[in-house]
Amino acid sequence: MKALVVGGGIAGPATALALAKVGVDVTVLEAWPRGDGEAGSWFTLAPNGLHALDVLGARHLATALGVPSERNVMLGASGAVLGNLSLGVPLDDGTVALTLKRSRLALALADEAGRRGVEVRHGARVVDVSLAGDRAVALLADGSTLEADLVVGADGVHSVVRRAIDPTAVPARYVGLTNFGGITSNTPVAAGLPARQWHFVFGSRAFFGAHPTPSGDVVWFVNQPRPLITPDERARRSHEDWQGELADLFEQDAGPAAELIRSGRLELWADNTHDLPSVARWSRGPVVIVGDAAHAPAPSSGQGASMALEDAVVLATSLRDAGNVDAALAAYEKARRARVERIVAAGARSSSSKIPGRAGRAVRDAMMRLVFRHLVTERSTAWITGHRVQWEPSADRALPSGA
Ligand SMILES: Cc1cc2nc3c(=O)[nH]c(=O)nc-3n(C[C@H](O)[C@H](O)[C@H](O)COP(=O)(O)OP(=O)(O)OC[C@H]3O[C@@H](n4cnc5c(N)ncnc54)[C@H](O)[C@@H]3O)c2cc1C
Incomplete structure (x- = not known):
């Protein structure tokens, strides 16, 4: 099987690693020329995302680039402590989370994909994707076309592939x-x-x-x-x-x-x-979306990259285990949709708590203390960071692959 992965951010190279692991011949198409990995800001990979990297045999790349992060301490404007939370359910070796530069990780994953036989093309902007029978054709900005059995849109929150799947797709909010x-x-x-x-x-x-x-x-x-x-x-x-x-x-x-x-x-x-709270269609024929293209959370969730890494594993195991591409894409969506939409909703709530309201500082601090004592706690968020995608097929036939 030949696959094109559109986007060389986090989801794209991770999906390429996962697809290569199940024997798919993959090309990654990234719009921008290869940079030095220094552009942009830092982010934190939560334990569920680090576990997905482990499954792909790529956690060492993040470890080499990252700074260990274990807790979030929340303070009010006066300096008073409002809450103190672990960054999540630790991995078996005790690792909680890593803070690193997004672009360095993207480059390291792309280079690793290259070492494992994936072709990574920088400066290759996809402007449209269309169907040709049971295959798909990507049109590039230079006018050339590429055909494949599968096209994966890992092209971020303003995804072109999402619009190719559904021209009426609601834009990001x-x-x-x-x-x-x-x-x-x-x-x-x-x-x-x-x-x-x-x-x-x-x-x-x-x-x-x-x-x-x-x-x-x-x-x-x-x-x-x-x-x-x-x-x-x-x-x-x-x-x-x-x-x-x-x-x-x-x-x-x-x-x-x-x-x-x-x-x-x-x-x-x-x-x-x-x-992107909810994208109505994730696939059409052999074209599918992953990562922010399918379910971008506000950065406040701290989960966008981790969800993208989970997607990569689940998409590849679904392709390995389903009888055909249609069944695989349906299984992937079934395994992922409810979880990621719930996380995006939690991210939106956490974003709105960052916007100071009309209540005075003392009232807001009192409210936030209650939130961190009773609502947003290590226990209440364990379903997010304690999730572990599986590479081995599930013995429970009711569960989709990878979930
Ligand atoms: C300020 C900020 C802080 C964040 N903090 C965190 C955090 O702490 N933890 C966390 O997990 N997440 C965080 N996120 C979210 C996280 O960065 C994203 O969820 C994650 O990068 C999604 O990966 P992706 O590969 O789906 O999309 P992206 O990282 O956006 O990558 C998409 C790639 O596709 C390429 N592309 C786009 N269009 C095309 C095209 N037409 N053709 C070819 N290539 C194309 C782009 O150039 C890009 O390289 C944060 C986001 C922001 C903005």
Whole structure:
């Protein structure tokens, strides 16, 4: 079987590794030229995602690039602790989570796929996918076409493949928050932050997260509630403008946010947060979507990449175990849809809690304390991070492969 995977982010190369493992001949088509892996921001892989990487024999790649993360500590604008949660159900070796740069992981996975016989083409933008009998044809921006028995859209939240499957597909939804990410190198603040922890601040005007690294840097991000940032505004404003505005948001709040932002370097800026609560069609003929293309959560869920890695395993095991492509794609969707939509919904709730309401600071802090004591707890989130996709076929015939 020949497969084309559209997208060389996280889902694409992971799907390529998984498909190669079941004997599929795979080509990955990534729109952008090969970069140095330094663009963009950091993210955290939860234990369920690390387990999926383990299944693909690729966890060592993330371990080499990542910083161990174990807990999230939530603080109010005054510095009061509102909650303290583990990042999830640990793996058997005790690993909880890893924080690393998204683009470094994408490149490492793509290189690993290349070592395992997958062709990875950078600078290959797919503009459309159509059906030709029981095969599919991808049209590239340079006018060339490629035909395959399976096309997997791993092309992110604004997926072209999703629209090819269903031209009426609902576009991604703006959740009212923007993302900015940066790093402050070699800062004394790093020593003052507990190691292996995300330090989150529900600030009076925006949300802030910071994580120290063993080398004395601090990785941080800001979610600013505001209307969508237009391409024109993004092009007009300099990093200094943005950093000045972001630091001002935290000037009245306790903690090192303003200092870290002013003295740091922006790596991700003016990024509008979108999510996709429910995509009506995941496949048409031999064309299917995975990762953010099918179910983008708001970044607040901390699960987008982990869900993409789970998808890769489940899609490949479904293809291995079902009699044909139609049955495999149906089994994949059946195994995945309810779980991922539930996680996207949880991510949307967590995003809205980052937007300061009209209630005063003390009322909000009291509410958040209750939330972290009773609603969002290690127990209540164990179904998310304790999930383990399986490579071996299930002995229980009622369960789809991989679930
Ligand atoms: C600020 C921020 C913080 C986040 N934090 C976390 C976190 O802590 N934990 C977590 O698990 N997730 C997090 N996420 C979400 C996570 O980054 C995504 O869920 C994950 O990257 C999804 O992987 P993907 O491969 O589906 O999509 P993407 O990573 O978006 O990759 C899609 C790829 O497809 C390529 N592409 C697009 N269109 C085409 C085309 N037409 N032809 C060819 N190639 C194309 C793109 O160039 C890109 O390389 C965060 C997201 C953001 C924005």
